[in-house]
Amino acid sequence: MSELKLTPRSEDYSKWYNQVIMRAQLADYAPVRGCMVIRPSGYALWENIQQALDRRFKAAAVENAYFPLLIPKSFLEKEKEHVEGFSPELAVVTIGGGEVLDEPLVVRPTSETILGHMWANWIKSYRDLPMRLNLWNNVVRWELRTRLFLRTLEFLWQEGHCAYSSAAEAEAETIQMLNVYTDFAVNDAAIPVIPGRKSESEKFAGAVRSYTIEAMMGDKKALQSGTSHFLGQNFAKAFDIKFLSKDNQLEHAWTTSWGLSTRMIGGIIMVHGDDQGLKLPPKLAPIQAVIIPIFKNDAEKSKVIPVIDQLRQQLAETVRVKVDDREETPGFKFNDWEMRGVPLRIEVGPKDVEKGTVVFARRDVPGREGKSFVPQAGIVEAARSALVTIQSDLLKRATEFRDAHTHEPKSYAEFKAVVEDSFARVWWCGDRQCEADIKEETKATTRCIPLEQPGGSGMCVHCGKPAQEVAIFAKAY
RNA sequence: CGGGGCGUAGCGCAGUCCGGUAGCGCACUCGCUUUGGGAGCGAGGGGUCGCCGGUUCAAGUCCGGCCGCCCCGACCA
Numbered sequence: 001m002s003e004l005k006l007t008p009r010s011e012d013y014s015k016w017y018n019q020v021i022m023r024a025q026l027a028d029y030a031p032v033r034g035c036m037v038i039r040p041s042g043y044a045l046w047e048n049i050q051q052a053l054d055r056r057f058k059a060a061a062v063e064n065a066y067f068p069l070l071i072p073k074s075f076l077e078k079e080k081e082h083v084e085g086f087s088p089e090l091a092v093v094t095i096g097g098g099e100v101l102d103e104p105l106v107v108r109p110t111s112e113t114i115l116g117h118m119w120a121n122w123i124k125s126y127r128d129l130p131m132r133l134n135l136w137n138n139v140v141r142w143e144l145r146t147r148l149f150l151r152t153l154e155f156l157w158q159e160g161h162c163a164y165s166s167a168a169e170a171e172a173e174t175i176q177m178l179n180v181y182t183d184f185a186v187n188d189a190a191i192p193v194i195p196g197r198k199s200e201s202e203k204f205a206g207a208v209r210s211y212t213i214e215a216m217m218g219d220k221k222a223l224q225s226g227t228s229h230f231l232g233q234n235f236a237k238a239f240d241i242k243f244l245s246k247d248n249q250l251e252h253a254w255t256t257s258w259g260l261s262t263r264m265i266g267g268i269i270m271v272h273g274d275d276q277g278l279k280l281p282p283k284l285a286p287i288q289a290v291i292i293p294i295f296k297n298d299a300e301k302s303k304v305i306p307v308i309d310q311l312r313q314q315l316a317e318t319v320r321v322k323v324d325d326r327e328e329t330p331g332f333k334f335n336d337w338e339m340r341g342v343p344l345r346i347e348v349g350p351k352d353v354e355k356g357t358v359v360f361a362r363r364d365v366p367g368r369e370g371k372s373f374v375p376q377a378g379i380v381e382a383a384r385s386a387l388v389t390i391q392s393d394l395l396k397r398a399t400e401f402r403d404a405h406t407h408e409p410k411s412y413a414e415f416k417a418v419v420e421d422s423f424a425r426v427w428w429c430g431d432r433q434c435e436a437d438i439k440e441e442t443k444a445t446t447r448c449i450p451l452e453q454p455g456g457s458g459m460c461v462h463c464g465k466p467a468q469e470v471a472i473f474a475k476a477y
Numbered sequence: 478c479g480g481g482g483c484g485u486a487g488c489g490c491a492g493u494c495c496g497g498u499a500g501c502g503c504a505c506u507c508g509c510u511u512u513g514g515g516a517g518c519g520a521g522g523g524g525u526c527g528c529c530g531g532u533u534c535a536a537g538u539c540c541g542g543c544c545g546c547c548c549c550g551a552c553c554a
Contacts, residue, residue, distance in 0.1 A: 029547090144478080223554095334514050
């Protein structure tokens with residue numbers, strides 16, 4: 001680490017992004033192209049994301065299970081659109097134990113097919129429905145171009161899979177899970193997202209309808225941060241998932257799937273991070289507050305340390321707190337923890353011991369402005385309330401940023417200028433070719449058709465044909 | 478797969494044009510002094526110069542081939 005400062009975001013956003021990840025020790029490159037090692041700091045963040053989601057899934061009566069990594073290749077081929085979508089990016093095992101396999105096995109890119117296979121056995125009656133499962137696992141997609149957290153050959157995620165006896169229930173659940181993602185993104189990750197429907201060309205391979213939450217990154221590009229799919233009876237028909245209804249009719253089940261991946265970590269980095277490094281939302285931060293002891297000599301040290309021990313103990317009951325007792329200078333530690341994105345820094349030195357105070361420094365408010373003296377007596381309450389404020393200010397700032405860079409161009413000429421560097425919210429006809437033309441001409445794609453619509457109708461921003469819905473267009477990761 | 482860049486200590490690089498026995502900064506170890514915004518001094522440890530082959534008395538350096546990684550594009554959570 002020869003250069004102390006990060007490459008500023010304004011100078012080279014990609015470089016900044018990679019440097020933050022490496023220096024905050026979230027992840028590192030693995031020996032295999034496109035693969036990454038998630039280091040303890042990054043994995044602890046993922047564990048907190050997992051907990052936040054898992055809690056919500058369980059509240060929605062979803063149960064966790066595990067399905068195997070290897071899937072017979074033929075399974076992937078049973079659903080037409082699914083195979084077309086995923087074939088190009090499959091990793092295939094052809095040799096096992098030194099023998100060429102009778103049937104190649106694919107390393108799962110997603111598990112709809114193997115769930116379909118098992119469900120065909122498990123689901124016989126309407127009484128077996130709904131079936132609600134979630135898998136915390138890894139998947140492999142052989143991407144051509146990779147980026148830490150945003151697109152790697154292997155990534156961690158959760159994939160939820162549900163089966164229902166009616167289309168209405170299945171579609172309602174698809175939306176319900178989208179709402180879970182939205183709630184998580186907004187309230188835990190402090191990322192304002194736009195929930196919406198994917199266009200025909202952007203939807204999941206094999207889905208009837210795909211829904212997404214879309215977020216704006218610090219460089220004003222969009223990131224698809226979670227998806228929820230209504231699969232209709234496509235997979236039920238491909239895998240023969242049939243049940244007898246109440247009135248003794250044999251029917252195909254209606255299925256859904258929904259996923260959120262470690263990509264979310266990339267989103268957190270890019271939405272909140274600044275030129276000092278990471279900025280983690282308190283609710284997800286593995287370390288919410290770090291205490292930095294300050295002393296010049298052993299005499300001072302012996303006064304400061306006992307105070308810190310006591311404060312740490314009090315805080316530890318409700319705050320994820322760490323004391324940095326490394327033999328480094330305070331200045332080094334300040335910068336180091338700012339890089340790692342810890343929301344609240346607490347400085348305790350001889351002056352504080354004397355006055356019965358500590359110094360709070362907010363990660364989200366740089367410099368002197370973010371510093372304040374806090375009495376030791378009420379430190380737990382003060383820390384908790386500071387974390388709450390930081391959490392809500394992060395969301396507020398991200399929302400303001402997104403809104404300031406979202407425009408409603410009235411002409412296509414204006415539209416082209418807007419999507420260079422912003423989100424465009426426009427009437428759109430929904431036509432596949434129209435969408436392809438826009439992409440060709442501007443590199444911007446439909447991010448989603450927001451669930452929240454203004455009502456009425458308008459003229460398509462590109463082709464001028466009648467449009468019933470408003471869509472978000474942007475350049476995307 | 479197309480375009481660009483790079484492979485020399487854990488990291489970042491110089492040295493390559495013009496061949497002569499491998500160097501700098503950071504990090505690491507030890508000691509002393511330091512410590513409220515990235516400490517200083519001193520002493521150390523660490524390298525088959527991406528790989529294979531060729532030219533040469535001699536190759537990090539020249540020649541040929543290969544491999545890998547990063548960035549930009551097409552594809553994608």
